[in-house]
Amino acid sequence: MTEYRFGISVTPNAEHYQQIVAQVLAAENGGLDLVGIQDHPYQRRFLDTYALMADLLARTERLRFFPDVTSLPMRPPAMIAKAAASLDVMSGGRFELGIGAGAFWDAVHGMGGVVRERAERLPALEEAIDIIRGALDVGPERRVVRGEGRFYPAHMYPPGPPPAHRIEIWIGAMAPGALRLVGRKADGWVPGGGISRAADFPQLNARIDEAAKNAGRDPGQIRRIANVGGLDIGDAAAATALLTRLGVDGGIDSFVFWPGDAGTAEVERFAGDIVPAVRQRLG
Numbered sequence: 001m002t003e004y005r006f007g008i009s010v011t012p013n014a015e016h017y018q019q020i021v022a023q024v025l026a027a028e029n030g031g032l033d034l035v036g037i038q039d040h041p042y043q044r045r046f047l048d049t050y051a052l053m054a055d056l057l058a059r060t061e062r063l064r065f066f067p068d069v070t071s072l073p074m075r076p077p078a079m080i081a082k083a084a085a086s087l088d089v090m091s092g093g094r095f096e097l098g099i100g101a102g103a104f105w106d107a108v109h110g111m112g113g114v115v116r117e118r119a120e121r122l123p124a125l126e127e128a129i130d131i132i133r134g135a136l137d138v139g140p141e142r143r144v145v146r147g148e149g150r151f152y153p154a155h156m157y158p159p160g161p162p163p164a165h166r167i168e169i170w171i172g173a174m175a176p177g178a179l180r181l182v183g184r185k186a187d188g189w190v191p192g193g194g195i196s197r198a199a200d201f202p203q204l205n206a207r208i209d210e211a212a213k214n215a216g217r218d219p220g221q222i223r224r225i226a227n228v229g230g231l232d233i234g235d236a237a238a239a240t241a242l243l244t245r246l247g248v249d250g251g252i253d254s255f256v257f258w259p260g261d262a263g264t265a266e267v268e269r270f271a272g273d274i275v276p277a278v279r280q281r282l283g
Contacts, residue, residue: 004247004282005254006275007034008267009068009227012047019262020052021059026264028060030271036068036098036227036256042107050083057091065091068227068256069098069172069190073105073113077128077152078145078159081135085163093165097132098190098225100172101125116151122177124151129169129185135159136167170225179204183211188223194258195226201250225254233260233269240277247282 008027010020024035035056039049053065065087070080080099088095101121102108109115116124127149134145138159147154170188171178174197182189189208191197197204201224209219226246231239246252255278259266 002247002253002282004279005033005225006271006278007032007036007063007254007256008270009036009038009256009258011262012037012049012052013045013262014047015045016262017047019264021056022264023259023262023267024056024060024063026267027271028063030268030275032267032271032275033064034225034254034256035063035065036225037065039067039069039071039074040104040107041071041074042104042111042113050087053095054087054090057087057094060094062094064094064096066096066098066170069100069170071102071108071113072099072125072128073102073108073116074111077131078135078154078157080128081132081159084132084167085136085159085161088163088165088167089161091164093163095163096168096170096188097136098170098172098188099125099129099132100190100192101178120151122175122181125171125178126181126185127151129171129181133169133185136163136169138162168223170223174204176207179207180211182222183208183213183217183219184215186222188225188254190225190227194229195246195250198226198246198250201246201252205251223254224250224252225256226250226252227256227258229258231257231270231274233266233274236269236273236277239270239274240281243274243278244281247278 168187172190174192212219
């Protein structure tokens, strides 16, 4: 049986820090499952996503958090693995890792990040995922992560600490090659652009499923996590119908609602009215 999850995205605007805390606590109290936070370090108005997640994990007991999604060009993979494992240990196993090949390349360049040519982005992402997965799967036995890659030559380093649970890696992508990468190596897919291409989800999911089967994996073990913006919370019936269609027709199992403002009213309405109705319809 599919495990459906519901959550919110909070915009890491430093000016709205106290409102962010209130929104997350409303999600926790409302019984939601997830909080996603976009990662744009070059945005001067934003708090650092990983620092903010650490703060919010410490304030909650049940919610799971994930970067939606980590900007790989701004963060070396070995350090992503270190941060992910640290957050997971400190939260008792409530961190999952969203990651993407990158965007806003002029801004990345302006902040000193690594700018990749188009043909380099997918192989760099795959190489990074191999390093991160190797680091996160460290056991109690002593071992090292090795790599001889073109983009991230992690020659040899001891990973750790061991995470509190097996951290899932969710890839934010839409390109055909990236979808095949999701099928081969990822634990989840976050469609780029949210639900703007919801009509294409069946065929995009099919590409992931085919790649998973070719790699000897069960496609049913790969989560499908959609960012849902523009949801009219005031029309509960329409909102419920939309999310139900995304689950039934689009193959989505995790729904991340983007509130229209920094208040808690929409979060409370989503958790109290919309989510129970969708859960009931999806069974």
